[in-house]
Amino acid sequence: MIEVSNLTFQYPHQDQPVLQGLSLTIPTGQWLAVVGKNGSGKSTLARLIAGLLPTPAQTIRVNDLPVDEAHLAALHHQIGFVFQNPDNQFVGATVEADVAFGLENRQVPAAAMEPRIEQALAQVGMTAYRHHQPEQLSGGQKQRVAIAGALALQPQILILDEATSMLDPQGRQTVLQRLQQIHQAQALTIISITHDPVEVAMADQVAVLDQGQILRLATPAVVLNDQALVQQVGLVQPFSMQLRDRLQHYGVPVPKEYLTKGALEQWLKRQLATRA
Amino acid sequence: MVEAAVSYQGVTFRYHEAGAAALQDFTATVPKGRLTAVIGHTGSGKSTLMQLTDGLLTPTAGQLEVLGQVITPRTKNKALHQLHRQVGFVFQFPEHQLFAETVLADVMFGPLNLGQTPAQAKQAAHQALVQLGVGEALWQRSPFELSGGQQRRVAIAGVLAMRPQLLILDEPTAGVDPDGQRELLALVERLKGQGLTILLITHQMEQVAQLADTVLVLAHGQLQFSGQPRALFAQPEFLTTQQLALPAAVAFAKQLQTAGISQFNQLPLTLDELAHALARQLKGDHHEQ
Numbered sequence: 001m002i003e004v005s006n007l008t009f010q011y012p013h014q015d016q017p018v019l020q021g022l023s024l025t026i027p028t029g030q031w032l033a034v035v036g037k038n039g040s041g042k043s044t045l046a047r048l049i050a051g052l053l054p055t056p057a058q059t060i061r062v063n064d065l066p067v068d069e070a071h072l073a074a075l076h077h078q079i080g081f082v083f084q085n086p087d088n089q090f091v092g093a094t095v096e097a098d099v100a101f102g103l104e105n106r107q108v109p110a111a112a113m114e115p116r117i118e119q120a121l122a123q124v125g126m127t128a129y130r131h132h133q134p135e136q137l138s139g140g141q142k143q144r145v146a147i148a149g150a151l152a153l154q155p156q157i158l159i160l161d162e163a164t165s166m167l168d169p170q171g172r173q174t175v176l177q178r179l180q181q182i183h184q185a186q187a188l189t190i191i192s193i194t195h196d197p198v199e200v201a202m203a204d205q206v207a208v209l210d211q212g213q214i215l216r217l218a219t220p221a222v223v224l225n226d227q228a229l230v231q232q233v234g235l236v237q238p239f240s241m242q243l244r245d246r247l248q249h250y251g252v253p254v255p256k257e258y259l260t261k262g263a264l265e266q267w268l269k270r271q272l273a274t275r276a
Numbered sequence: 277m278v279e280a281a282v283s284y285q286g287v288t289f290r291y292h293e294a295g296a297a298a299l300q301d302f303t304a305t306v307p308k309g310r311l312t313a314v315i316g317h318t319g320s321g322k323s324t325l326m327q328l329t330d331g332l333l334t335p336t337a338g339q340l341e342v343l344g345q346v347i348t349p350r351t352k353n354k355a356l357h358q359l360h361r362q363v364g365f366v367f368q369f370p371e372h373q374l375f376a377e378t379v380l381a382d383v384m385f386g387p388l389n390l391g392q393t394p395a396q397a398k399q400a401a402h403q404a405l406v407q408l409g410v411g412e413a414l415w416q417r418s419p420f421e422l423s424g425g426q427q428r429r430v431a432i433a434g435v436l437a438m439r440p441q442l443l444i445l446d447e448p449t450a451g452v453d454p455d456g457q458r459e460l461l462a463l464v465e466r467l468k469g470q471g472l473t474i475l476l477i478t479h480q481m482e483q484v485a486q487l488a489d490t491v492l493v494l495a496h497g498q499l500q501f502s503g504q505p506r507a508l509f510a511q512p513e514f515l516t517t518q519q520l521a522l523p524a525a526v527a528f529a530k531q532l533q534t535a536g537i538s539q540f541n542q543l544p545l546t547l548d549e550l551a552h553a554l555a556r557q558l559k560g561d562h563h564e565q
């Protein structure tokens with residue numbers, strides 16, 4: 001469980017706090033999507049949870065560990081983090097060394113490392129690049145390696161900061177499916193910062209960050225069907241909702257509730273059948 | 277025939293002499309005043325192609341012609357100065373492009389470099405920053421003390437402030453919030469309307485369907501397809517082999533057809549086309565599409 005209580009954070013030399021009295025509880029095994037405008041503080045919140053910025057004392061606990069200097073090592077054993085910019089992530093001279101680095105840090109025995117590296121690289125389709133230098137990869141290849149590095153750790157908590165933003169359509173789908181499997185099989189807690197409606201819809205809960213606080217915490221269906229909220233924070237609705245609203249624009253009386261693609265398809269089927 | 281802004285003539289590029297070719301015998305043209313989308317799987321060579329187009333790399337073999345400037349394996353760096361001034365390139369990672377002490381100075385750099393007075397450069401920068409929704413509160417900040425989306429907006433503003441003749445956008449909406457994406461795409465559409473030639477790399481098929489006049493599909497450094505979006509998205513099996521996908525509206529329309537729920541004379545390409553076609557059917561207007 002991750003507990004954030006009354007967290008206020010301000011960057012040095014800035015005149016305004018980014019986060020202001022923010023509270024949030026993330027139960028173990030939950031998939032939480034974090035959404036909000038550019039600059040709303042999503043990455044800052046994620047870094048604070050992982051202890052990658054000076055976290056104010058007694059504001060965040062991760063599985064009962066206070067996030068502070070004294071507990072950083074223990075904390076990092078539990079958290080896998082994929083940065084928004086993969087360039088900030090790499091430490092190894094080669095792709096495999098990079099993935100190995102995190103495992104060494106966690107004192108994974110040498111014999112156990114190789115299969116984990118292999119599996120993680122295979123999961124993101126980067127096996128052929130294991131001897132390449134991370135700086136000499138394409139953008140999407142970098143993101144894949146960064147994801148592999150976090151998956152190899154088999155963390156209890158996985159924080160993804162726009163981790164799939166540069167993957168090709170099928171690559172993204174593969175990664176998301178894999179995450180869903182791990183999430184379900186191993187009660188992995190996922191915090192996914194994203195602007196992508198498909199990723200938002202996959203989450204158990206959505207936290208909407210605005211003006212330094214959690215403006216709303218609810219299921220994707222509730223958040224994405226709240227027109228006022230969607231307008232206010234500029235969320236993008238899933239395809240089915242966009243189509244529903246566009247149909248309405250063309251004078252079709254549409255249902256008001258949250259519709260998945262399947263539900264919309266069924267609704268269209270009934271409507272068109274009565275007209276045939 | 278529309279005049280070509282860029283033509284690639286058998287371009288091959290290798291990062292390392294011994295390594296695989298990032299681009300292989302690539303031949304295509306980019307029509308002037310149009311928007312050409314460049315798509316393809318992770319690592320297919322899109323960003324490499326754009327670096328060649330901006331003269332940041334020179335081909336290993338073959339040649340290309342960009343806005344009248346011929347670039348061959350023997351072209352010297354200093355011959356490309358003029359080209360750098362005419363081509364605006366927004367990198368895939370905006371961090372690689374930001375460098376100045378403040379956001380404002382960063383965006384002013386391009387115009388100043390083109391010989392504008394400080395006052396003119398400032399005005400161009402102000403305008404571009406406002407267009408990209410970068411609030412004045414950030415203008416004196418270091419570009420490295422910004423969020424990811426803010427950095428990308430500043431990088432795009434810096435390129436637009438140069439008023440390039442050829443605009444290259446390498447995944448410009450990655451990391452930009454939904455409102456920002458909508459505004460950016462509207463801006464791209466306006467720039468296209470003003471006659472700018474635009475190369476857009478994207479993994480979002482909806483952007484291709486909505487904005488592109490022409491699409492180039494790359495795989496493993498080779499051209500796989502060159503043509504109109506409608507022709508491309510009529511080939512779902514081909515897209516699958518390319519690690520690509522149908523735009524959501526096309527996929528949904530096909531699904532409705534397969535399930536026997538609805539029929540379309542011509543598959544709708546965008547959400548609006550789909551909604552329009554469905555609305556007509558729902559209102560009992562069966563004969564039109």
Ligand SMILES: Nc1ncnc2c1ncn2[C@@H]1O[C@H](COP(=O)(O)OP(=O)(O)OP(=O)(O)O)[C@@H](O)[C@H]1O
Pocket residue numbers: 011012014018036037038039040041042043044045084420421422423424425426451453
């Ligand atoms: N190192 C820094 N120093 C000062 N201010 C910063 C720093 N990093 C971020 N900020 C500011 O803090 C605010 C929150 O930034 P953060 O990166 O958390 O936003 P975000 O929600 O992740 O945005 P995005 O969607 O653009 O990634 C922004 O206004 C940003 O300008």
Ligand SMILES: Nc1ncnc2c1ncn2[C@@H]1O[C@H](COP(=O)(O)OP(=O)(O)OP(=O)(O)O)[C@@H](O)[C@H]1O
Pocket residue numbers: 135136137138139140141166291292298316317318319320321322323324325368
């Ligand atoms: N600096 C470099 N040195 C060596 N190889 C490189 C370098 N940059 C890219 N490559 C390789 O060249 C190929 C093409 O890379 P490129 O960056 O052009 O792909 P891309 O189509 O832009 O991919 P993405 O969608 O992931 O950004 C890839 O296999 C990549 O690993």
Ligand SMILES: [Mg+2]
Pocket residue numbers: 042043044084161423424425
């Ligand atoms: Mg961020």
Ligand SMILES: [Mg+2]
Pocket residue numbers: 138139140322323324368446
């Ligand atoms: Mg690229």
